[in-house]
Amino acid sequence: MKKFGFILMLLLFVLALPQNGHAAAANSKIILDGKELTAVQNVPVENVNNSIMVPLRMIVENLGYQVQWDQQNKTITIEQQGRIVKLAVDQTAASVDDKTIILPTAPVLRNDTTLVPIRFIGEQFGLTVTWDNTNKIVNLITPETPSDNNDTGGGTVDSGTGVVVPPADTTANLTLVNGVSFSENRLTIAMEGNSVPKVSKITGPDRIIVDIPNATFSDLFGTGQLLDPNLNGSLVVTDYPDVSAVRYSLYSTNPYTVRFVIDLNNAKNYSVNISGDSSKLAVIDLNAAGTDDTTTQPGNSGRKLVVLDAGHGAKDSGAVGVTGKYEKNFNLAVVLKAAALLKNESNIDVVLTRSDDTFLELKERVAIANNLKADLFISVHANSGGSSVASGTETYYQRAASKALANVMHKYLVQATGLSDRGVRYGNFHVIRETKMPAVLLEVGYLSNKGDEKSLFTDAFQNKVAASIVSGVKEYLGLK
Template sequence: MKKIGFLLFLLAFIIVMAPLQDRAAASEARVQIFLDGSALKVSKDAKVTNVNGSIMVPFRVIGENLGFDVKWEQKAQKVLISKDDTSMELVVNQKNATVNGKKVKLDTPPLLEKNIVSVPVRFVSEQMGLRVSWDNADKAVYLTTAETPPAKDNGVGAGGGDVPVPPPVTGTDAKPGASSGESSEVTDPATTPNVGDSVVNGISFSENRLMVAFQGGTVKPKVFKMSGPERIVVDLPNTSFSPDFLGGTAAGVGNQGKLDVSGYPDVAAVRYSLFSSSPSTVRVVIDMNNSKDYSVYNENEGLDSGLLIVDLNKAGSTETPATPPVGGSGKKVVVIDAGHGDQDPGTTGYSKTKEKDFNLAVALKVGQLLANEPDIDFVLTRSDDTYLKLAERAKIANDLNADVFVSIHANYADSRAASGSETYYQRDASKSLANVMHKYLVQATGLPDRGVRYGNFHVIRETKMPAVLLEAGYLSNPKDEAALFTESVQNAIAQAIVNGIKEYLGIQ
């Protein structure tokens, strides 16, 4: 009897503690929320929190601040939200919502805690036509109506400190604030920022080189140094961010961010932002640990696209060189492409893993190995969780006159039975590279050999050099997925890619 009593006590304890453990995932750090530049008023007992990556807001805050009609049905544990022609129903602890009668899946369901019901602000806001952006540095959510984008200091100011959002500028005498040095401008939030002639589609940093891909017009960058602290500033006049790069967020709305840069002794961080709205100017700042010279390479193709490279390896010259700052001294140039990124996760695995994470992990390992090869100079199309268009990935390789292009991916099929490694080529000139790469890939994964195949994929079709796309395995297959997300297999795949590249290029 004592044993049974203890087991019943243990079961009761687990049942009571389980929801507490789930809620422990919620961030205790206070999150602020802004609507068109103005902070929403939230009572102390109704915090805006981050739960497993979803920003949760008390539903009454939405009603009081965003002008939505909100109702709470206690018995059904249901939140009803409506405005104009849009109505939605969200039920506590249920991941399926209803929008205008249609079921929509939620990443995080509504939560009920201390008699306060919180709902995911991104889902509710986007369904109601608001733009949503997240500032991880300031731990703040920015909501913007289509007519009145907010004015926000972008954090790319002198010293890179966190600066609160300025209040809206009102009145007939209101004018954009002037600034000097690297401080951000404050513009009238009632005025839509001017859209640049060109758009930035991608920003990456690898091998001590900043690369900025843009499209739609000639860009004449201004690159200069600043001190106190040391930094290299890149201004791109008449340029804005591509909505694709910003994950669908409109230009001028909270479009600021930071690359995950590590392993470079000279560089502390890389930050980017829409610095000015009149004219629209993108600014990228390389925060330096010490003063360092650089070279600039700017390749434009009229109204098509371009690539800007700020190279910290070639010190002593800030003039634009005639050739890209990659592949000197007879070195072979290799471009490694980690497929997908940021808002484009690629396929989702059997246990909810994301393809983009696998692709990046292997690409970074390949980069570490290639850094030890004296006869190879390499570039990663992305070195962190950022988004880059397919055309820009191919363009980077073409502009660098690369010798080899390798795109890293993982596969998916509707059937869990599909398993194995595949290598794709598009042009006959790439087939011999595909054969060599596939041989090493199959050995590394230990998965079934699904062969070398023709594939009409953009990145291997539009590149001018031998190019392949590797599908290491099927994330829809539990066994493939488990293998691909182990450190040992990822290391083996990375080494296989390097071995294949070296054999193809005839490098010992």
């Protein structure tokens, strides 16, 4: 891994999270270890330049940190467990144990209350900080044990970026963790390298620890999952009564260890399955035999549920073809044809996100599949390029757990269309990122290409594409 790419990735995350711009976050809540903190002096949480800013007093009083406020110089000194962090109002330069770092956003004064960037403060003192952008909740979790406090283990604070940088040239030959997902009560970790994960169970509270020795996160990991500047993150897990959270971190840099923690609501058995040679998937399956939990999947009578998603709709036409035809109409036609074919399959149920010219938000499409606990999600689109020459089919996956499905679907799609093969690609699309089951997005052809557009709007071509979707689904589900 190139160090520059690594820093760049971290920088992107400093800049990119959370995602709702300059909006005030007046209704935000701050939850510390499951308990909501009450606001002081009616000073609300703010979102300034994508940094969540919270009243300093609210944090330190609840955490018991020592704070000194210098009224004249408007500086703040926070001391805890021997670490000293100094901040100044309206200045992005701060210091951690005398090392200068640059904050994403400077502390600000509001009605004599100082607001500070909570992600930065929390992480300096070993808190896990997450931001739930949907519900506007800042979640703070104190370390489980003193040894868990995100010790950077010999890493250094880069003075230019405020980012913890691992020591150089010790990262060669490390296993790279590329992705993680949690669905169907299974934690799936995608990685490249020779490391073999060590899985163990801890009680009080119950949790499963997955340590990957001699490993770090790859650049790819940060594009698919939340990863903060200190290389901590978590997956939002709902709908699984056994699991309260999945957290991960670069647990140590000496020796390098990536740790995943599945926080359980009750003790669970699990099985571990590791497949692949250097490019591996490790699956920690909580549906293991020996538990009394055999009914996690409602309606699971051997039938598989496939959600088909026709891209765009109504006011959102999608791409507009060279002769003015709309992508949304192509997508819907193919999905309706594929659904009609799938309904003939005795082992497959099919649900459409839209079956007419309706507008749906991306998150509504995702919610349909996630709420139904679908087995597969397939989104149908047509492409458009800057050049009229671009032509052919692409199949996109976002999570490692979707790549095998992408390979199978693409094989049939290329055959069916007869268009040029533009490959299976990684794409950070909302609907295939946020869904929890294997999910792909098909770009069937280019509406900006005269030949492609003509084909795409013929019945015969659409029938072939629909049949290829059915073939791919059946092969992937082992129903052929």
